[in-house]
Amino acid sequence: MYDLVVIGKGPAGLSAAIYAVRAGLSVLVIGRDYGALEKADKIENYLGFEQPISGLELLAASEAQAKRLGVELIVDEVTGVSWMEHFEVHTSKSSFEAVSVVLSTGIPRRKASVKGITEYEGKGVSYCATCDGFFYRGKSVAVIGSGDYALKEASELKPFAANIYLMTNGRDFEGTFADEKIILDKRKIAAVRGEDDRVAGLDFEDGSKLDLDGIFVAEGTASALDLALKLGLDNDGKVILTDGGQATNLPGVFAAGDCTGGLLQVAVAVGEGAKAGMSAATFVKESRGEKAPKLQWGG
């Protein structure tokens, strides 16, 4: 079991990992890619570089720094986090146990692209199978998405729903698909169909229709908000809410960087990551009955 699993290897996640490992924690960072900065050609407002530096250069150096200090790093996609006696972080390939977790997954860059989805949010359209699956006992549901995250959401519905469709919306499924209870459907979606102000089904571009009781959106990878919903973390519908020390309302879970809103900049992500890493160190040490520094945060 790791003392801390950090989800995301952007500036916030790597900064959290560096502070936590230097405070004596065993730390694993799981990141899918380099995040928002991967596309930044020139950064010239981050302290310490006389000449502009590319996002990739900055992140490669930060990753090497974290590794040198003893942080373990893996490239994988997190599909969910659960809590029993400790946290379990589920990925596409495996799962990892942790005493504490830092969420630093940035902000989602892809939104559900289907006409009518936003209109029916909370009226049959859901973003969390763990939270809402129970309401669809014996019913027909669709999960919109074409990757591991969508398959994970569809699998969570198996104990409840009678029919589960995995709708790739015209795409091929990314990876291997083999599940007898989940029907893979590649038709291109035209719109969500409603009746009496609730989801009634999906209409397809080829003119066909599918009657449904519920639709779960799981496009792309799990965003910070998706993970937050599964853990019951306070949020405002867009970002995760934290206190001044980056603690969420669930003890042991911290959030840092763009996923907490505010000024979406590297300097802020690094600062919040530092606070999250230190707060996680205090949490882990206190949970072991060890002496931990008492941190005072405003806000």
Ligand SMILES: Cc1cc2nc3c(=O)[nH]c(=O)nc-3n(C[C@H](O)[C@H](O)[C@H](O)COP(=O)(O)OP(=O)(O)OC[C@H]3O[C@@H](n4cnc5c(N)ncnc54)[C@H](O)[C@@H]3O)c2cc1C
């Ligand atoms: C084009 C561009 C240019 C920019 N230029 C500047 C600039 O010049 N100066 C500046 O200060 N800021 C700049 N920014 C903003 C800056 O990039 C962000 O504020 C900063 O990267 C936020 O850091 P973060 O760690 O919170 O998130 P990110 O850097 O977005 O990192 C998120 C991490 O989470 C991972 N992740 C997400 N979901 C999952 C999942 N389900 N499983 C596993 N891993 C996951 C990603 O792979 C990534 O590693 C720019 C942004 C863009 C898009």
